[in-house]
Amino acid sequence: MVEELKGAIALVGYGLAAIGPGIGIGIVVGNAIQAMARQPEAAAEARTTMFLGIAFTEALALIGFVLFFIA
């Protein structure tokens, strides 16, 4: 019974793993937009830092993505 449900559980696990990064990327991008709106002359720097923040936050979702292959 458990063996039959294996694939579905991995997918649910990935869905759960994507919640945190989803919220995190929302916060990062939201604050970056706020920074760009408040200080348009610093927009380039804010954008670079935003991409970095997204990339680091995304790492958690990517670790969850690996489950798709190993589960």
Added chain:
Amino acid sequence: MISILAAAGCDPAEEIICAPAEVIELFEFKDALFSIGPLHFTRTVVLIFLAMFIVLAILYFGLRGNRLVPTKFGTAVESLVGFVRNDVAIGIIGPEGARYAPYLLSLFLFIIVGNLFEVTPFINFPLNSRMAIPLFLALTTWVIFVVIGFVKHKHHFLLDIVWPKSVPVALRPLVGLIELVSIFILRPITLAVRLFANMVAGHLMLTLLLASGWVFMSAVGDIGARAIIGVPWFVFGLGIFVFEIVVAILQAYIFTLLSAVYIQTSVHPAH
């Protein structure tokens, strides 16, 4: 034709689109198209060489001759080179970043060309959706930042990671362990998997949407008016096509940016 709509069992005898039996194909090499001596050329290898020649051709024809007024194409290539050199290499690593600009530029151009194969008609195959390629590129970056760290700071490079001075003493073993794992193991893996996962997901999405649109529309003789359901799928697939061009360029940029950041942390580990 019921099988198209239901697609219940996956019987290879019927011509329906079904899930591949094994995802291992993404990590293994298939049979070679042709071989030269001990070198076996699969489609992926041919595309690697094609991407290499495209990058070389762009740089050669864009920058050949030392014209006072560059051609239109030359200006475009110059602005691309200037972007990677000034904004990414010098902007992130600092004044000595110009030394790493050639590596970052070749990384950027190779990844961008390889990714754009995904939306090139008749190729339709993102180079980085085979794990070997992003993994190799990520390991190259890993070797560079580890070697630079040890050459520039000797044993202090490793010591500062496992015993961070800026953290309270009680927390140092824990933070050191996390930093050690994150820098030496998680960094190359996430760097590679980020590119790989984005390309696989985009490729799958395009294949599913366009192929289901095509399958439904071409079955109009059998299923009649219900074939109309293929039209929105096809249109949606074309919309995703544009989105994938953006993703291809953005992922190349992020890979280059993160490589620069990792090199920067080895050049100046204090901050």
